[in-house]
Amino acid sequence: MDTLTAITQRRSVKHFDTGHQMTEAEIDQLMAAALLSPTAFNIRNWRFVLVSDTELRRRIRAAAWDQAPVTDALLLIVLCADLKAWATTPAPWTAFLTPWPN
Numbered sequence: 604m605d606t607l608t609a610i611t612q613r614r615s616v617k618h619f620d621t622g623h624q625m626t627e628a629e630i631d632q633l634m635a636a637a638l639l640s641p642t643a644f645n646i647r648n649w650r651f652v653l654v655s656d657t658e659l660r661r662r663i664r665a666a667a668w669d670q671a672p673v674t675d676a677l678l679l680i681v682l683c684a685d686l687k688a689w690a691t692t693p694a695p696w697t698a699f700l701t702p703w704p705n
């Protein structure tokens with residue numbers, strides 16, 4: 604599939620085959636692909652948390668306007684971000700702030 608076709612045919616999927624199971628290898632592949640997500644200045648201030656505990660998923664669903672996919676989708680991945688990472692992470696962007704030597 605070329606890029607434009609992927610963009611124009613992409614849809615949010617909101618119905619799930621509850622009988623489907625994924626292999627560990629497929630899940631690992633998806634998580635590895637998520638880690639390729641870009642971040643500003645490549646700060647990578649995120650964590651992708653795979654939530655498998657049923658009770659925890661129920662509580663997250665309650666906090667997410669009771670949306671069924673939170674408990675019913677095969678996988679629930681919570682994207683967390685450290686919004687203050689710029690203050691503590693060794694900063695790759697300092698190179699942009701350092702005056703260029705004359």
Ligand SMILES: Cc1cc2nc3c(=O)[nH]c(=O)nc-3n(C[C@H](O)[C@H](O)[C@H](O)COP(=O)(O)O)c2cc1C
Nearest residue numbers: 610611612613614615616617667668670671672673
């Ligand atoms: C930042 C963001 C948050 C979204 N949050 C939800 C959500 O909480 N629940 C939901 O069912 N869909 C959510 N969506 C999906 C949108 O409803 C969907 O993208 C929109 O209806 C357009 O449909 P399409 O993605 O199939 O083109 C979200 C989309 C974005 C970009």
